[in-house]
Amino acid sequence: NAGVTQTPKFQVLKTGQSMTLQCAQDMNHEYMSWYRQDPGMGLRLIHYSVGAGITDQGEVPNGYNVSRSTTEDFPLRLLSAAPSQTSVYFCASRPGVQETQYFGPGTRLLVL
Amino acid sequence: ILNVEQSPQSLHVQEGDSTNFTCSFPSSNFYALHWYRWETAKSPEALFVMTLNGDEKKKGRISATLNTKEGYSYLYIKGSQPEDSATYLCASLNTNAGKSTFGDGTTLTVKP
Numbered sequence: 656n657a658g659v660t661q662t663p664k665f666q667v668l669k670t671g672q673s674m675t676l677q678c679a680q681d682m683n684h685e686y687m688s689w690y691r692q693d694p695g696m697g698l699r700l701i702h703y704s705v706g707a708g709i710t711d712q713g714e715v716p717n718g719y720n721v722s723r724s725t726t727e728d729f730p731l732r733l734l735s736a737a738p739s740q741t742s743v744y745f746c747a748s749r750p751g752v753q754e755t756q757y758f759g760p761g762t763r764l765l766v767l
Numbered sequence: 768i769l770n771v772e773q774s775p776q777s778l779h780v781q782e783g784d785s786t787n788f789t790c791s792f793p794s795s796n797f798y799a800l801h802w803y804r805w806e807t808a809k810s811p812e813a814l815f816v817m818t819l820n821g822d823e824k825k826k827g828r829i830s831a832t833l834n835t836k837e838g839y840s841y842l843y844i845k846g847s848q849p850e851d852s853a854t855y856l857c858a859s860l861n862t863n864a865g866k867s868t869f870g871d872g873t874t875l876t877v878k879p
Contacts, residue, residue, distance in 0.1 A: 686865040686871055688865065688867065690869075695871070696871065697869045697870060697872055698811070698856065698858075698869040699857065699869070700866060700867060700868070700869075703768060703864075703865055703866055705864060711864065711866070713866060714821060714868070721832040735803075743773050745810060745811070749865075752798060752799060752860060752864070752865050753798070753799045753818050755813040756801060756817060756858075756867070757800075757813070757814055758810035758811050758812075759810065761810060
């Protein structure tokens with residue numbers, strides 16, 4: 656199993672540009688989440704999904720959209736990038752709520 | 768908004784010392800508590816998933832306890848080694864919807 660994969664690893668955007676961060680898992684996990692990590696602030700939940708076709712907002716959803724058309728994929732869309740969205744983004748998945756969560760390698764995003 | 772707090776923020780110990788950290792979380796509607804180990808430039812790696820009041824989990828020299836009634840968990844490291852240097856995160860789930868709230872972590876540095 657490849658586990659949780661994320662692309663790209665690093666991206667530079669200009670303010671106002673849009674892009675999609677890709678996340679995929681091959682473990683047939685129902686639960687998937689997107690987090691951002693900023694210095695001194697730990698991990699904050701952006702959006703999460705409890706299964707294909709079902710998504711919900713986390714703590715910091717503004718400026719981001721998600722969709723979950725398949726069990727495997729959970730892309731995160733930045734609609735109009737802002738410097739405040741400069742961060743490291745982690746995708747994670749787990750089979751059930753009370754089970755181990757597995758993280759992808761992260762995407763480092765710089766918005767100029 | 769849930770508030771998960773970890774203390775201390777950072778800790779410096781000598782090789783061979785035993786140490787412990789605290790994670791405080793809302794006790795209402797508790798569902799699960801996760802501990803993670805996060806090394807610099809890597810992704811968080813799951814250590815324990817704890818669900819029942821009084822739970823004790825152990826993995827090698829690392830162990831954890833859980834008190835859901837008062838809303839705290841302790842992580843213990845016995846005989847710390849330099850390779851234990853990392854940030855230790857806890858995350859609370861207070862519903863069955865898969866929505867995790869992370870603390871800011873405790874950063875442990877073990878000096879040889």
